[in-house]
Amino acid sequence: MFADGRPAAEVLTELARLHAGDESGRGRPGVANTFDSGSASVEEVAVRAFELYLHVNGLYPTAFPSVATLEHQVVGIVGELLHAPKGAAGSWTSGGTESCLLAAKAARDGRPELAHPQIVFARSAHAAWAKAAKYFGLDPVIVDIDPVAMTADVAAIERAITDDTVLVVASAPSYGHGVVDAIPEIAAICARRGVRCHVDACIGGWLLPFAEQLGHAVPAWDFRVPGVDSISVDLHKYGYTPKGCSIVLYRTAALRRSQYFVAADWTGYPVVNPTMQSSKSGGLIAAAWAVLRHIGADGYRELVGRTLAATRELVDGIAAVPGLRVLGVPAGSLVALTTDGVDFFAFLDELERLGWAVQPQLSQAGVPPTIHLTMTATHGPHVPDLLGALRDAVRAAGARDALPTPEQLGFVDELAALARSEGGVTADALAELMARAGLLTDGRLAPVHALLDGLPSTLREAVLLAFFEGLNPPL
Ligand SMILES: Cc1ncc(COP(=O)(O)O)c(C=O)c1O
CATH class of the missing domain: 3.40.640.10 (Type I PLP-dependent aspartate aminotransferase-like (Major domain))
Structure with missing residues (x-):
């Protein structure tokens, strides 16, 4: 892999090819903790x-x-x-x-x-x-x-x-x-x-x-x-x-x-x-x-104004969708929503299927699982599409069985046994277990989140650790 030096243009082309598989992190809501002002001059001044x-x-x-x-x-x-x-x-x-x-x-x-x-x-x-x-x-x-x-x-x-x-x-x-x-x-x-x-x-x-x-x-x-x-x-x-x-x-x-x-x-x-x-x-x-200095106080007021308007439209829109509910009263631009009377993870699965890979938050001490949306200045024009997807996903989920499926539930006992074993939950063992349970074969994360949600936090953490270790495997 580490060969003699190559021309800059060639290296940059290779980098762009690798990056092409990433989410853009721009425009519409989805990847949390990415912030796009939507302004070319803001990017230029930073660069x-x-x-x-x-x-x-x-x-x-x-x-x-x-x-x-x-x-x-x-x-x-x-x-x-x-x-x-x-x-x-x-x-x-x-x-x-x-x-x-x-x-x-x-x-x-x-x-x-x-x-x-x-x-x-x-x-x-x-x-x-x-x-x-x-x-x-x-x-x-x-x-x-x-x-x-x-x-x-x-x-x-x-x-x-x-x-x-x-x-x-x-x-x-x-x-x-x-x-x-x-x-x-x-x-x-x-x-x-x-x-x-x-x-x-x-x-x-x-x-x-x-x-x-x-x-x-x-x-x-x-x-x-x-x-x-x-x-x-x-x-x-x-x-x-x-x-x-x-x-x-x-x-x-x-x-x-x-x-x-x-x-x-x-x-x-x-x-x-x-x-x-x-x-x-x-x-x-x-x-x-x-x-x-480039955006300035007036620029930020404008960006924040747009962000809050998009958030308001989203929150009001969700209130009109039967089966969905926002938790608490968002003070700014962060929205957490859950389902009422509809399986949350089946809903998440449907939303993923519609092309909205949003961030799930697992249930915690009586707080139900939610979808987290961080709204930003470029999200306004995408709110109607998102609301449409939320509406379609909750309707489709209402007609589905709950996640995880009974077959996938077998994963939990095997995982607990693995955690007790001498080697613990390693990336390879986890990958093998997930493949056997039919998880991630289609790249969809919602069934995995559904299973994680049912686990005690120590097992959740063991799975997450092994999964992320696997993304940077031993040489
Ligand atoms: C309230 C709060 N504190 C701390 C952090 C951690 O910030 P960072 O991801 O930049 O380390 C976050 C990130 O979203 C946050 O929302």
């Missing part, structure tokens, strides 16, 4: 800015002082939108997960005296928080959500806080159901108990300020709320920057301090890493800076 900073290493703000300027200016723009007070401080990160991990690390390292630090979050908080707990040795205390509003149970959060709690997390909005937690109440409890309160606004934090400016009713969630200590906001979502761009902001520089890593006691150069990465792309910082 040109990245090109200019191709060889810049963000590790060295002293050698490349413009990187520090760009970061500081972008943090300033985000701080202004979020009403950060004077003295607030933030950092550039590679994405939402890194922003969340850093807020957790800063909270833990801000309380070095604790032997068993805890973090409190609701079941609706992004999985990045469970990851933060795992990575940083925090004890996760997970509270339930209101089954109708889908927001975090505030009283349960209050009960969960102990002297060992270093951080409480609330979402604005939650990824799964697009609802904003009761931030003023949660932050007030945290302030009273002397615990840091983080608002995870990774996905909605760039959209909500413009929604408010457009006159939409937006629940209080940003630094105007007393007791909110830190907020994470991704630019690579509704900021429409390239992937790899997020900001974590703290009410004071003192709160940010324990996020930094400094090492001057090894044989190499003194290392100062404000974030998890050390060497990092200057291109992404430059591209994000350029995209924010």
Whole structure:
């Protein structure tokens, strides 16, 4: 595979051929967490800015002082939108997960005296928080959500806080159901108990300020709320920057301090890493800076206006389809819908058959399985088609047997036995088992999701791990 060098044009042609099999991630709703502004000039400004900073290493703000300027200016723009007070401080990160991990690390390292630090979050908080707990040795205390509003149970959060709690997390909005937690109440409890309160606004934090400016009713969630200590906001979502761009902001520089890593006691150069990465792309910082400045406040208002109109049309349309229901009241542009009286996975299967490969979310502690739709600025013209497909899929599913089929159910016992075996669930063993159960032979994922939905989470995780390991198999 690794031969002598080939002409650039040939290499690029090969790359384009490989990429041709990918989803486009543009235009219509479908692939979650892809954001297309629909504007050629936004793409051009990102590419040109990245090109200019191709060889810049963000590790060295002293050698490349413009990187520090760009970061500081972008943090300033985000701080202004979020009403950060004077003295607030933030950092550039590679994405939402890194922003969340850093807020957790800063909270833990801000309380070095604790032997068993805890973090409190609701079941609706992004999985990045469970990851933060795992990575940083925090004890996760997970509270339930209101089954109708889908927001975090505030009283349960209050009960969960102990002297060992270093951080409480609330979402604005939650990824799964697009609802904003009761931030003023949660932050007030945290302030009273002397615990840091983080608002995870990774996905909605760039959209909500413009929604408010457009006159939409937006629940209080940003630094105007007393007791909110830190907020994470991704630019690579509704900021429409390239992937790899997020900001974590703290009410004071003192709160940010324990996020930094400094090492001057090894044989190499003194290392100062404000974030998890050390060497990092200057291109992404430059591209994000350029995209924010190019689109501007007026441009984002326009993009957000279109996004919210598309979401409204979708939510109203779903309300008119018998057998479908939106969970909670979406605060912005994220919609989770489920079926009533119709098998959800048969519906998902029909929707896939109609060409809509949307993101399923499995059932969880009494919350039914849902389809997640992240609406963006280019989705409006596709809403009538999507509504038509949803209507057809629910009708067709109503006439079908439930998924998984009885034959496919045999997979579950065999899987449990495999998990207990010495080798565990490996990619090869899983592939063989799935083939025997007649799964994925036609490339359709809905039956697999139906089976996963019935599994305890440890088995779900074993299957997912093996499947994704199989995508990058041993050499
Ligand atoms: C609320 C929330 N937090 C964190 C994340 C993680 O972001 P990323 O995928 O950029 O790491 C997401 C992603 O959708 C999110 O919605």
